[in-house]
Amino acid sequence: MGQSHRSTSVQSGAVHAMGLLAIAHLQETQQGEKWGFSYDSVMAYFNSLVALADAKVNPKSDHTRLFFMCRDFKGSSEEAKWLQGVKDKMHRHIFQRCTMNNIPMDMSANPVYPEDGAVMCRTLALEGSAEAADRKMIVCSVSQGGCRAGGLAFILVEDMRWDPHFKVVEAKPPMVKVSKNKMISFMAGIDRHWCWFRQWADSMVMNKRAQFVGELDEEENPIPNPHVLSPSLESAQDCGTKITAIVRDVCVGEEGGSKRYEKVRVKISAQRPSTSGLRPGA
Numbered sequence: 001m002g003q004s005h006r007s008t009s010v011q012s013g014a015v016h017a018m019g020l021l022a023i024a025h026l027q028e029t030q031q032g033e034k035w036g037f038s039y040d041s042v043m044a045y046f047n048s049l050v051a052l053a054d055a056k057v058n059p060k061s062d063h064t065r066l067f068f069m070c071r072d073f074k075g076s077s078e079e080a081k082w083l084q085g086v087k088d089k090m091h092r093h094i095f096q097r098c099t100m101n102n103i104p105m106d107m108s109a110n111p112v113y114p115e116d117g118a119v120m121c122r123t124l125a126l127e128g129s130a131e132a133a134d135r136k137m138i139v140c141s142v143s144q145g146g147c148r149a150g151g152l153a154f155i156l157v158e159d160m161r162w163d164p165h166f167k168v169v170e171a172k173p174p175m176v177k178v179s180k181n182k183m184i185s186f187m188a189g190i191d192r193h194w195c196w197f198r199q200w201a202d203s204m205v206m207n208k209r210a211q212f213v214g215e216l217d218e219e220e221n222p223i224p225n226p227h228v229l230s231p232s233l234e235s236a237q238d239c240g241t242k243i244t245a246i247v248r249d250v251c252v253g254e255e256g257g258s259k260r261y262e263k264v265r266v267k268i269s270a271q272r273p274s275t276s277g278l279r280p281g282a
Contacts, residue, residue, distance in 0.1 A: 067079055127264045147173045170183060245257065
């Protein structure tokens with residue numbers, strides 16, 4: 001009976017918090033219309049509330065410890081099913097509200113197709129600097145590999161492997177959200193402007209950067225040191241912001257950007273291109 005009472009009390013508090021987030025708290029837009037928080041924001045707030053409640057009351061008793069088993073999203077307990085039900089209800093309510101108020105729900109990035117990527121690489125090649133060579137290698141790598149910008153910054157050249165069957169270079173960038181590595185491939189393109197091997201070679205030659213430089217072993221063979229594929233991304237404070245700036249610097253109609261690329265800017269199909277748009281399905 002005690003456990004049921006405690007669980008009901010916490011459930012009521014959680015439902016009340018959900019109601020405040022999804023219904024009561026509204027933001028004023030520039031047009032004066034009232035919009036509720038987005039689905040992602042509501043879920044982030046709600047998960048934070050549950051986590052804070054767990055940290056505060058979990059050690060108090062066996063009853064509360066049992067209740068907060070609901071945070072095990074893979075669990076099959078009644079508590080876990082209850083919490084998932086609350087989240088499903090939030091999901092339905094928010095999407096119904098967006099539909100009724102004509103609020104856009106698709107927050108996906110505008111796609112930057114390989115044809116656009118090839119155009120950007122071509123205009124960067126026309127600019128002709130060492131920086132431009134490095135930039136076109138980055139654009140081609142993100143698009144072909146389909147990896148996040150942060151993952152590309154941690155690819156070590158010594159870990160890349162040649163696949164003799166598919167004729168591609170394989171790499172394993174880290175996936176931050178799940179703490180695992182993913183396998184991606186870099187390949188030859190349909191022309192020289194979208195060929196990863198060409199972009200990588202241009203980047204190394206123009207920047208006078210040897211990927212393997214090291215001491216010699218006892219048999220006087222070179223010992224490779226770990227070199228990242230893109231040193232400029234490794235040193236960047238925010239890789240996503242940097243790559244978005246790289247893309248927009250060469251696109252007509254984008255505000256700001258480096259003046260170096262003003263004379264070679266081109267028109268592409270994507271509006272407000274970004275790092276996410278380079279990754280298929282982002």
